[in-house]
Amino acid sequence: MEDVVIGVDLGGTKVLAGAVARDGTVRSRFKLLTQELKGQPDALLDRIAEAVRGAADEAGMTLGDARAVGMGVPGPLDLTRSVVAVAPNLGWGSLAVRSELERRLPGMRVFLENDVRATALAEARIGSGRGHHALLAVFVGSGVGGGMVIGGRVYHGGHGTAGEIGHVVVKVDGPVCPCGRRGCFEALTARDAIIRMVKAAVARGVQTALTALVREGSLDNLSSLDLSRAVGEHDDPLASQVLKRSARYTGIAIGGLINLVDPDIVVLGGGVVEAGGQPYLEVVTRYVRRQVLSSAAAGLPVVLSTLGDESGLLGAALTAWDGLGEASNP
């Protein structure tokens, strides 16, 4: 039997588990919906365990054949990577996820990572950042997340939460962020910020293809896909404009960190970035380069993520290999 681990990508509405070989090849995928389990940690943990068994089954193996389980969790973890401090999307407060899952999967070792940091790890090892020493990954979508991978390892900081780039303030007295503060990177670039800008423009009488594209005709439902279609199929000036504005703040926020972190590559992903594509990347790159002090870093590559939907699963699997002390060797 080939060496595999089970990776688990835990989102707000579904759990995706898959058997993943050491080289990053995905041998099986098993998805379960979890939407109705928000605020019920025991039931959700049961379902995660069910998805893990399902993934083993789909790969034609028993759970005992897997070396370990790795999971990406949408919330900050403690320094021992065992306890999730809080996961608002799941309705979780502080929860000992590692021991709870190990109890449900007898004989299995479970290793956890924050989901965005796991994705950054996958980009560093097998994605756009492969071959680089110091990677900064930033994902702009419904929220903003990030991660640093240095020398092949996720940098966790002093309290386990390094990488929460979404709450770097980029505009004093700017719009209110979901975290309660004002002017955070997330409050100026993520989907809600874009919805706010589009609604304000429409209220001023600006015409846009977006009003016809959004679900049920409500701009509150504006998705990254709607933005992508407005730009790609309708050449919509407002959609381009709001994406450019998002990109500008993304560039400013990343630029502010460049001189501290000195990465040798920046990887960008997430729904908003995907909707903006190459023009988004160009604006970010311009603002990042403007802030770089060292001439050595002037050519710093800023690239799009390439792993797509599978990056969370792969990052979770890499977390399991690392937890076993056996870095994968793709």
Ligand SMILES: [Zn+2]
């Ligand atoms: Zn914030």
